[in-house]
Amino acid sequence: DAGVIQSPRHEVTEMGQEVTLRCKLISGHNSLFWYRQTMMRGLELLIYFNNNVPIDDSGMPEDRFSAKMPNASFSTLKIQPSEPRDSAVYFCASNLRGRPEAFFGQGTRLTVV
Amino acid sequence: GENVEQHPSTLSVQEGDSAVIKCTYSDSASNYFPWYKQELGKRPQLIIDIRSNVGEKKDQRIAVTLNKTAKHFSLHITETQPEDSAVYFCAASGTYKYIFGTGTRLKVLA
Numbered sequence: 001d002a003g004v005i006q007s008p009r010h011e012v013t014e015m016g017q018e019v020t021l022r023c024k025l026i027s028g029h030n031s032l033f034w035y036r037q038t039m040m041r042g043l044e045l046l047i048y049f050n051n052n053v054p055i056d057d058s059g060m061p062e063d064r065f066s067a068k069m070p071n072a073s074f075s076t077l078k079i080q081p082s083e084p085r086d087s088a089v090y091f092c093a094s095n096l097r098g099r100p101e102a103f104f105g106q107g108t109r110l111t112v113v
Numbered sequence: 114g115e116n117v118e119q120h121p122s123t124l125s126v127q128e129g130d131s132a133v134i135k136c137t138y139s140d141s142a143s144n145y146f147p148w149y150k151q152e153l154g155k156r157p158q159l160i161i162d163i164r165s166n167v168g169e170k171k172d173q174r175i176a177v178t179l180n181k182t183a184k185h186f187s188l189h190i191t192e193t194q195p196e197d198s199a200v201y202f203c204a205a206s207g208t209y210k211y212i213f214g215t216g217t218r219l220k221v222l223a
Contacts, residue, residue, distance in 0.1 A: 031209065043157070043202065043213040056210065091156065100145040100206060104156040 004094050004105035012111045018080040021108045023092035025073050033102060034067055034077050035091045043091075049075065082112045115140045117205050119214025127222050132190045134217045136203035139184065143205040143212075146179060146186045151200045151216075161188070193221045 005024040013019050025032055034046040048056040052069045060067070064083070069075040079086055089109050093102040116139045126132050138146075144165035149157035163170045163177045163186065170177050174193075179186045186205075190197055198221045204211040 033211075042215050045210060048209055050209070101147065101159055101162065102211065103159065104149075106156045 004092060004103055006090075006092055006105035006108050008108060009106065010109045010111075012113065013082055015083055015112055016081045017112075018078065019082045019086075019110060019112075021077040021090050021092075021110070023075045023077070023105055025075070025092075025094040026096075026103060027073070028096060029094035029103075030072065030097045031095045031102075032069060032075050033093045034075070035093065035104075037089045037091060037107070046077070079110075082110075084112045087111050115205075115210075115212045117203060117212045117214045119203050119217060121217060122215065123218045123220070125220045125222060126193050128193060128195060130193055132188075132193050132197070132219055132221075134188045134201055134203070134219070136186050136188075136205070136214050137184055138186070138205035138212070140205065140207055140212070141184070142207035143184075145206040146177070147204050147206070147211070148175075148177060148188050149202045149204070151202065153199075157202060190219075193219075195221050195223050197221050 007022045030051050032049040036044045036046055046059045047067045049069045065079055067077045089107045091104050091107045093104045095102045118137045120135050147162040148160050150160045151157045161172050161175050161177050163179050174191050176189045200216045200218050202216050203214040
């Protein structure tokens with residue numbers, strides 16, 4: 001099992017550009033979380049999907065952020081337009097139906113200049 | 114609101130000594146308490162967890178204890194080794210949502 005796979009691993013973009021982060025869940029997992037990690041704020045939950053449906057998006061900071069889960073194994077997090085304060089490491093994590101253990105992807109380090 | 118406090122923020126120990134990291138949670142509905150280890154530039158990795166119906170759990174050199182009445186839980190690492198150096202995060206969860214602590218940077222000095 002390959003684990004949770006994120007791409008790209010690193011992204012450097014200019015302010016105002018659109019950024020799309022991608023996540024592939026572990027096979028058989030049905031819940032997906034997007035987290036943002038910064039030194040100042042630690043690990044913050046942005047959005048939670050269960051069975052492809054967004055259940056809790058209260059952590060999404062602004063309308064510039066959007067997330068989709070078009071099928072059971074894949075999700076995207078989009079920032080449009082990006083701003084320097086969006087610079088952070090973005091993790092997705094998934095867990096198996098009925099199990100609380102969450103497994104993280106390797107993260108995408110986003111730098112907005 | 115929901116909150117998890119974690120202490121200390123940094124911890125240095127000599128190789129072979131024990132390390133203890135403590136967390137306190139606020140939501141009495143929390144029933145699952147995982148601990149994650151994050152090495153520099155890598156993903157958080159689940160190292161041990163405990164559920165609310167258990168007071169203690171051990172896995173080789175690591176153990177976690179839970180005091181539901183006091184809403185405290187702790188990570189204990191014995192016989193520390195240089196490869197234990199990392200940032201450790203505790204979390205508390207009641208349903209799906211993890212509330213993470215702010216992390217403890219552990220340095221094991223050789």
